[in-house]
Amino acid sequence: MPLSNRVCFLVNLRDALRCRQCDKVPQGPEGYHQGFEYHHRLPRSLGGSDEVDNIVLLCHACHQVGHKAPASHSERLCVLDLTPPASFLCWQCQSRLESRSVEMNCGWYRCRACQTQVHLYQHFYGALE
Numbered sequence: 001m002p003l004s005n006r007v008c009f010l011v012n013l014r015d016a017l018r019c020r021q022c023d024k025v026p027q028g029p030e031g032y033h034q035g036f037e038y039h040h041r042l043p044r045s046l047g048g049s050d051e052v053d054n055i056v057l058l059c060h061a062c063h064q065v066g067h068k069a070p071a072s073h074s075e076r077l078c079v080l081d082l083t084p085p086a087s088f089l090c091w092q093c094q095s096r097l098e099s100r101s102v103e104m105n106c107g108w109y110r111c112r113a114c115q116t117q118v119h120l121y122q123h124f125y126g127a128l129e
């Protein structure tokens, strides 16, 4: 089962599209699709859920290392607070939007106040090129 759009969005919003292990940031708006992966902190095979508080965004390299040598990896990840923000400000008009009810897809949200569709890359790293 792929993650739901809501979970995917909330993970991306909380983690600012960057790797939570090494802080690598994506190279452009499509970059987070290429080379960034969703990691289950508690594996599904051990009963881990597909909920936001079990999923961390990692770059491909950190993800591979983490699965080969979980101990070195988990130290940092296991202390992270994985609660997503309850609300955030629209990048365009600064209206406060509720994370759990905003109209969104995995990589963007639409602001009810200004009707702008904002890509999360734009939200965190500035204008789209």
Ligand SMILES: [Zn+2]
Pocket: 019, 020, 021, 022, 023, 024, 058, 059, 060, 061, 062, 063
């Ligand atoms: Zn990384």
Ligand SMILES: [Zn+2]
Pocket: 038, 039, 040, 063, 067
């Ligand atoms: Zn993983």
Ligand SMILES: [Zn+2]
Pocket: 090, 091, 092, 093, 094, 095, 111, 112, 113, 114, 115, 116
């Ligand atoms: Zn807005």
